[in-house]
Amino acid sequence: MERGDISQAVISRLPRYHRFLSELKDQGIERISSADLSRLMHVTASQIRQDLNNFGGFGQQGYGYNVDYLHEEIGHILGLDKRHNLIIVGAGNLGQALANYVNFDRRGFHTKGLFDSDPHMQGVMVRNMPVRPMSELEDFIKEYSIDIAVLTIPKDAAVEVADRLIRCGIQGIWNFAHIDLDVPENVRVENVHLSDSLMKLSYNLRDLEG
Amino acid sequence: MERGDISQAVISRLPRYHRFLSELKDQGIERISSADLSRLMHVTASQIRQDLNNFGGFGQQGYGYNVDYLHEEIGHILGLDKRHNLIIVGAGNLGQALANYVNFDRRGFHTKGLFDSDPHMQGVMVRNMPVRPMSELEDFIKEYSIDIAVLTIPKDAAVEVADRLIRCGIQGIWNFAHIDLDVPENVRVENVHLSDSLMKLSYNLRDLEG
DNA sequence: ATCACTTTGTGAAAATTTTCTCAATCATAT
DNA sequence: ATATGATTGAGAAAATTTTCACAAAGTGAT
Numbered sequence: 384m385e386r387g388d389i390s391q392a393v394i395s396r397l398p399r400y401h402r403f404l405s406e407l408k409d410q411g412i413e414r415i416s417s418a419d420l421s422r423l424m425h426v427t428a429s430q431i432r433q434d435l436n437n438f439g440g441f442g443q444q445g446y447g448y449n450v451d452y453l454h455e456e457i458g459h460i461l462g463l464d465k466r467h468n469l470i471i472v473g474a475g476n477l478g479q480a481l482a483n484y485v486n487f488d489r490r491g492f493h494t495k496g497l498f499d500s501d502p503h504m505q506g507v508m509v510r511n512m513p514v515r516p517m518s519e520l521e522d523f524i525k526e527y528s529i530d531i532a533v534l535t536i537p538k539d540a541a542v543e544v545a546d547r548l549i550r551c552g553i554q555g556i557w558n559f560a561h562i563d564l565d566v567p568e569n570v571r572v573e574n575v576h577l578s579d580s581l582m583k584l585s586y587n588l589r590d591l592e593g
Numbered sequence: 594m595e596r597g598d599i600s601q602a603v604i605s606r607l608p609r610y611h612r613f614l615s616e617l618k619d620q621g622i623e624r625i626s627s628a629d630l631s632r633l634m635h636v637t638a639s640q641i642r643q644d645l646n647n648f649g650g651f652g653q654q655g656y657g658y659n660v661d662y663l664h665e666e667i668g669h670i671l672g673l674d675k676r677h678n679l680i681i682v683g684a685g686n687l688g689q690a691l692a693n694y695v696n697f698d699r700r701g702f703h704t705k706g707l708f709d710s711d712p713h714m715q716g717v718m719v720r721n722m723p724v725r726p727m728s729e730l731e732d733f734i735k736e737y738s739i740d741i742a743v744l745t746i747p748k749d750a751a752v753e754v755a756d757r758l759i760r761c762g763i764q765g766i767w768n769f770a771h772i773d774l775d776v777p778e779n780v781r782v783e784n785v786h787l788s789d790s791l792m793k794l795s796y797n798l799r800d801l802e803g
Numbered sequence: 804a805t806c807a808c809t810t811t812g813t814g815a816a817a818a819t820t821t822t823c824t825c826a827a828t829c830a831t832a833t
Numbered sequence: 834a835t836a837t838g839a840t841t842g843a844g845a846a847a848a849t850t851t852t853c854a855c856a857a858a859g860t861g862a863t
Binding site for chain 2: 394395397398399401402406424460461462463465467475476477479480481483484486487490491492530531554555557561562563569571573575576577578579580581582583584585586587588589591592
């Protein structure tokens with residue numbers, strides 16, 4: 384199972400496979416062929432097989448794929464069997480929404496703390512966690528072995544906070560701020576630019592309106 | 594300026610160009626060459642020029658691109674000069690976060706109403722708007738000429754609500770539910786699958802951990 | 804055990820996307 | 834006015850991604 388040479392396009396599709404396989408599992412379906420999955424997901428069967436074969440042969444001729452097994456394997460590829468400790472920086476609505484999102488825990492992403500620079504937010508309880516002041520950031524990261532930080536703060540603050548996080552060795556940043564963060568090679572950033580997404584919708588709406 | 598034959602890969606990059614041009618505008622920079630922009634954005638100058646030339650020649654030899662003009666043109670391509678009326682279905686933390694996000698208004702996306710099925714949420718004020726019961730959905734859409742619905746509800750509810758929305762002629766759905774919605778051809782869906790994004794981060798973290 | 808059928812994995816072809824290259828054009832300084 | 838230098842737009846080449854096609858391998862019924 385080679386890694387590093389696999390395109391981000393393939394990686395981007397893996398969570399979707401994982402999601403559909405979860406659904407199939409929930410429905411008690413034990414096996415599925417690439418052809419059936421392709422009809423379900425509206426992608427070609429070829430692409431499914433090609434994508435999966437980047438990581439190994441998970442299927443069986445004449446049978447198809449075992450749903451449970453494939454679900455688990457993709458989870459493994461995505462690293463969902465690893466445990467991650469998160470903090471959320473920015474305890475506004477978005478930060479609180481993410482803190483309350485139970486499914487992340489199930490996938491091994493455990494939120495350990497929330498931070499906010501607003502003095503009025505200090506001590507407010509969110510999902511049994513007190514909102515902490517930014518001054519405690521560095522110590523907390525060390526004490527709780529935090530490896531991922533979620534940034535739900537305005538862009539200027541995000542740049543500053545990212546610097547602090549990087550200096551104390553954070554590995555991953557899940558960035559919701561409206562800016563692309565420049566980070567060293569040994570830090571991974573995943574951006575969620577909600578505005579970009581809305582603009583894409585806007586573009587695709589244009590030809591409906593004449 | 595042909596449309597419809599432009600790949601989604603190109604479309605996906607336009608909001609990012611738009612964002613960087615906004616930054617340049619804010620910094621008072623009047624002109625930029627594709628080479629300078631490429632250094633800033635970490636993409637090739639070729640790609641920038643090729644992307645833009647899908648829609649027309651916005652630059653000038655020996656000069657580069659006028660920041661203001663290009664910003665406006667991309668905004669136009671993305672349809673940001675059109676007005677859209679939104680409703681948000683699901684007034685939890687995420688729905689409230691989006692309702693309070695001021696920048697959407699600036700881009701022509703005006704939130705007109707919030708809906709929630711929880712009786713305890715009825716009448717709660719979010720950004721000067723009362724949370725409404727789901728029973729009022731259809732009438733409200735007609736009365737306020739709503740063209741986009743934002744779904745910040747669980748997946749089972751999302752499927753049901755999407756059906757209702759489609760029946761009363763919604764044009765766009767911005768879907769935050771953890772499921773791919775099947776919609777007719779004349780409806781545009783833009784999915785924001787936060788879990789997928791987190792899984793991508795998870796994958797990219799793997800090779801940092803040995 | 805055999806046979807007809809299904810379905811994967813994979814090499815090759817096709818399609819698409821990205822990068823390269825450079826003539827044409829414009830800016831700017833003198 | 835002219836010359837020098839900068840930079841685009843676009844055609845061609847290269848690289849990448851997706852799809853095709855089919856041999857090989859397994860299923861399941863008889």
